[in-house]
Amino acid sequence: MFCYQCEQTAKGEGCTTFGVCGKDPQxxxxxxxxxxxxKGIAQVAHxxxxxGQATGEADLFVTxxxxxxxxxxxxDPERLAGMLRRGADVLAAxxxxxxxxxxxxxxxxxxxxxGDLDELTAHGVQVGIPLRRDGLGEDVTGLQELLTYGLKGTxxxxxxxxxxxxxxxxxxxxxxxxxxxxxENLADIAALVKICLRCGEVNLRVMEMLDGAHTGAxxxxxxxxVRITPLRGKAILISGHDLLxxxxxxxxxxxxxxxxxxxxxxxxxxxxxxLKKHPHLAGNYGGAWQDQQTEFDEFPGAILMTTNxxxxxxxxxxDRIFTCGLVAWxxxxxxxxxxxxxVIEAALAAPGFSDDGEDKTILVGFGHHAVLGVADxxxxxxxxxxxxxxxxxxxxxxxxxxxxxxxxFAEAVPNDAVIxxxxxxxxxxxxxxxxDIGGIPRLLDVGQCxxxxxxxxxxxxxxxxxxxxxxGLPLSMxxxxxxxxxxxxxxxxxxxxxxxxxLGPTLPAFITPAVLQVLVDNFAxxxxxxxxxxxxxxxxx
Numbered sequence: 072m073f074c075y076q077c078e079q080t081a082k083g084e085g086c087t088t089f090g091v092c093g094k095d096p097q098x099x100x101x102x103x104x105x106x107x108x109x110k111g112i113a114q115v116a117h118x119x120x121x122x123g124q125a126t127g128e129a130d131l132f133v134t135x136x137x138x139x140x141x142x143x144x145x146x147d148p149e150r151l152a153g154m155l156r157r158g159a160d161v162l163a164a165x166x167x168x169x170x171x172x173x174x175x176x177x178x179x180x181x182x183x184x185x186g187d188l189d190e191l192t193a194h195g196v197q198v199g200i201p202l203r204r205d206g207l208g209e210d211v212t213g214l215q216e217l218l219t220y221g222l223k224g225t226x227x228x229x230x231x232x233x234x235x236x237x238x239x240x241x242x243x244x245x246x247x248x249x250x251x252x253x254x255e256n257l258a259d260i261a262a263l264v265k266i267c268l269r270c271g272e273v274n275l276r277v278m279e280m281l282d283g284a285h286t287g288a289x290x291x292x293x294x295x296x297v298r299i300t301p302l303r304g305k306a307i308l309i310s311g312h313d314l315l316x317x318x319x320x321x322x323x324x325x326x327x328x329x330x331x332x333x334x335x336x337x338x339x340x341x342x343x344x345x346l347k348k349h350p351h352l353a354g355n356y357g358g359a360w361q362d363q364q365t366e367f368d369e370f371p372g373a374i375l376m377t378t379n380x381x382x383x384x385x386x387x388x389x390d391r392i393f394t395c396g397l398v399a400w401x402x403x404x405x406x407x408x409x410x411x412x413x414v415i416e417a418a419l420a421a422p423g424f425s426d427d428g429e430d431k432t433i434l435v436g437f438g439h440h441a442v443l444g445v446a447d448x449x450x451x452x453x454x455x456x457x458x459x460x461x462x463x464x465x466x467x468x469x470x471x472x473x474x475x476x477x478x479x480f481a482e483a484v485p486n487d488a489v490i491x492x493x494x495x496x497x498x499x500x501x502x503x504x505x506x507d508i509g510g511i512p513r514l515l516d517v518g519q520c521x522x523x524x525x526x527x528x529x530x531x532x533x534x535x536x537x538x539x540x541x542x543g544l545p546l547s548m549x550x551x552x553x554x555x556x557x558x559x560x561x562x563x564x565x566x567x568x569x570x571x572x573x574l575g576p577t578l579p580a581f582i583t584p585a586v587l588q589v590l591v592d593n594f595a596x597x598x599x600x601x602x603x604x605x606x607x608x609x610x611x612x
Contacts, residue, residue, distance in 0.1 A: 072099035073200050075580040076220050077142040078553045079471040084580055091470075092142050093383045097188075100195030101151040102140040104184070106219065107198040108158045109136040111179030113250030115165040118172060120244055130243035132161045133250065134233065137226035139397050142554035143360070144379040147399035152188050159184035179254045207258055213581040214263040215253055217558065220581075221270040222249055224559030227379070228277045228521050230397070234315050235284035242280075245273045264589060271562030278524035278563070282439075285343070289314060291440035292342030292518065298354030299502065300428025302330055306372030307418045308356055310334035310363070312519055313377035314346065316395060316409065320375065321349040323411050329418050332356040334366070335380055336495050339518035342436025355433075358498040359468035367392065371424055373417035375406075379554070380495075391417045433501055437491075437515035439528035449489075449511060450536045453545075457508050460488040460610060461533075461546040463526055465517075466496040466560075467553030473576030474499060477551055479602035481505075481514075485610075489513050491529065494520035496551040523560045527567065541569055547609035548572045549599070552579070565594055573609075575599030 075085035077092060089095060094102075109132075116129035139145045139154060162180070166173035173180070179198075184191070204212040229242055249266055257263060286292075307329055309317055317340050321331055330353035333340055338355045340346050357366035360380035367374050367388050374392040381400055384392050393414050395406040404413060442449070452458040464481055468474060474496075481500035484490055490513060492501065497516060505513035517525045530541045537544065550572060552561065558579070564572060571594075578587065578598050590596045599605060 072096040072196075074099055075200075076216070076223075076555060078467070078577060078579070079469050080580050083577055094146060097148050097192050098146050098151065100192045100199065101148055101155065102145075102195070103199040104191060104195035105136050105151060105155055105158070106140055107179050107182065107195075108155060108162065108184060109133045110250045110254035111182050112158060112162050112165065113247040114176050114178070114180035114254045115162065115169055115173060117247040117251040118176075119165060119169055120247065122169075124168060126165070126243065126247065128161050129165055129247070130240075131233070132158055133246050134226045134230050134243070135397060137223045137246070138230045141223050141227055141379050141556070143381055144397055145399045146381070146383075147401050148188060148192075149401070150399045150405075152191055155184050155191055178256075203256070207256065210260065210583045210585045211258045211263070213583045213586055214260060214267065215257070216581040217562075217579075217586075218249060218263065218267050218270060219253060220555040220558040221267060221274065221562045222246060222559075224554075224556035225270060225274040225277050227556055228274070228281050228559075231313060231378075231521070232277065232281040232284045234313070235288050237280050237284040237287075239276065239280060242273060242277055245269070260586075260589075267562055268566045270559065271564070271566030274559040274563045275524070275527070275566065278521050281521050282524045285314060286438075286440070289318070289346055290344035292339065292436040292438040293344060294434055294441055294512075295342045295347060295436040296432035297338065297341040297435055298430070298432050299356075300354065300431050301332070301356065301424040302353050303424050303427050305329045305418050305421070305423035306332060306353075306370070307375065307414060308332050308334050308367070308370050308372060309337055309375045309377060310360070311377030311380055311398065312336045312521070313396060314340055314343065316375070316377040318346060319409050320411050320414070321346065321352060324351060324415060325349065327415060327419070329372075329415065330424075334363070335360045336519050337377075339435050339516065339522065342438070342518070359495040361468060361470040372421045373414045375411070375414050391421055393417070433516075434512060434514070435516045435518070437512075437517055438522060439517075439525040439532075442515060442517075442525075442529050443532050445511070446532055446536065448509070450533070452509055452511060453537075456487075458487060458489055458511070459545060460485070461491060461544065462488060462609070463491045463493075463530075463546065463548045463550070464496070464500075465491070465493040466551035467520065467557045468495045468498055468551065469553040469576075471576065474551065476576060476599055476602055477549070480549055480606060483602055483606050486513070489515065491515050491517055491526055493517040493522050493526060494557075520556050520560065523563065527563070541567065542571075549605065549609075550574050551576065565590070565596075568594075570595045572596050573599050573605055
């Protein structure tokens with residue numbers, strides 16, 4: 072196997088024997104084949120679109136296939152094989168619709184997805200990164216992978232929006248166009264950089280769609296205190312990102328006496344009116360995804376994983392953890408139809424919390440609607456000199472060393488500065504006390520990783536208020552990355568022309584020195600160094 076799509080890849084170069092995430096070689100090969108198949112389907116779908124034909128089956132399959140191969144989503148070879156066979160049917164049907172032109176297509180569109188699990192695995196080995204890298208070189212392959220990972224992240228957000236009934240045909244058209252170019256082995260570096268930035272532009276649209284889907288279904292987030300200690304009683308822990316799954320779980324557990332706790336990226340759910348109205352949404356338990364083996368082991372109830380972030384479950388809680396949607400792990404019970412009865416039964420059979428914990432809370436709910444509602448106060452505080460700087464400190468958390476940097480940076484931010492944060496990187500510092508500036512909290516939790524859209528809206532509104540652009544604001548972005556959703560968000564920020572982003576704790580292995588230089592020259596992007604020096608640089612000291 073070879074995989075270097077996440078930040079914690081082995082030796083900072085690539086996982087070649089077993090994924091640091093827990094992915095085994097068979098799963099890696101099947102995922103590579105699934106991406107390859109998605110490229111083939113896109114080749115056909117792109118041409119069908121040029122002929123004015125609909126591509127509905129291909130649209131949804133490609134979106135699911137890309138999301139399925141995001142880090143920490145699907146580790147189950149049998150489920151991956153099932154997706155491959157379904158995709159083969161989509162490809163065959165669309166090739167038949169395309170007619171004679173389909174016979175002229177080479178590469179992924181000409182592939183045959185057949186055989187048992189071992190044969191599919193062997194096929195996947197033949198279409199992985201190493202063969203392309205040998206033929207195209209590291210720079211071109213790295214840029215192709217940058218685009219691939221950006222597409223994966225964008226597809227994950229698009230999938231969430233689709234589940235809430237929101238989609239955009241132009242987004243699907245871009246997926247097919249971009250994957251078609253990858254299938255044709257686009258090797259021009261300037262052209263690859265250009266389409267990577269287009270991916271960032273499309274991702275901005277997708278995050279806007281998802282923001283509208285979330286606020287349309289659940290209301291605009293409101294500043295809300297969230298309990299971070301348990302209450303006595305039976306319990307279910309829900310992790311991941313899917314707010315619809317949480318809503319349905321809350322409805323199905325109403326009146327059962329079971330308290331529902333959020334975990335990881337589900338924390339922002341507490342700010343949404345239609346979710347927090349449920350009195351048994353009791354609080355948030357634990358921290359970021361990488362601590363789940365310890366935290367899930369200690370949690371005395373059932374656990375539901377809704378999207379990516381799953382780690383190999385320990386045997387001690389294997390009988391009370393469940394997956395749903397695209398997430399899967401071999402041997403873990405999977406919920407296919409959002410009937411969470413097995414989860415509820417497991418929670419009732421578990422002991423639950425024996426006592427109430429100390430009453431402790433943190434604040435969430437500072438999406439763009441809430442923050443822009445007090446924008447005049449923020450602007451006046453800047454004009455009065457009470458607020459001198461803004462820091463966006465957030466992104467993915469991870470298990471690899473070096474991430475204490477973000478805690479140290481947040482702790483060192485001066486008292487006349489405000490910190491915006493989002494995604495699970497905030498768990499490095501969101502339980503610290505930062506106080507406020509004239510009633511404005513110094514730590515504003517904007518939400519999930521996809522809520523980078525809110526951060527963009529907030530920054531844009533402030534820039535407009537001060538008659539400048541985002542780069543002209545006293546704003547510094549200190550970002551952490553782990554997986555492919557962070558990649559598409561970075562591409563969005565670059566598309567917007569935002570400069571001087573600090574990215575860490577390490578730079579992507581697929582970004583070669585030559586490609587990095589392009590990013591440095593055009594966007595002044597820089598790796599994190601140490602908190603003290605980076606803070607002084609941000610403040611212009």
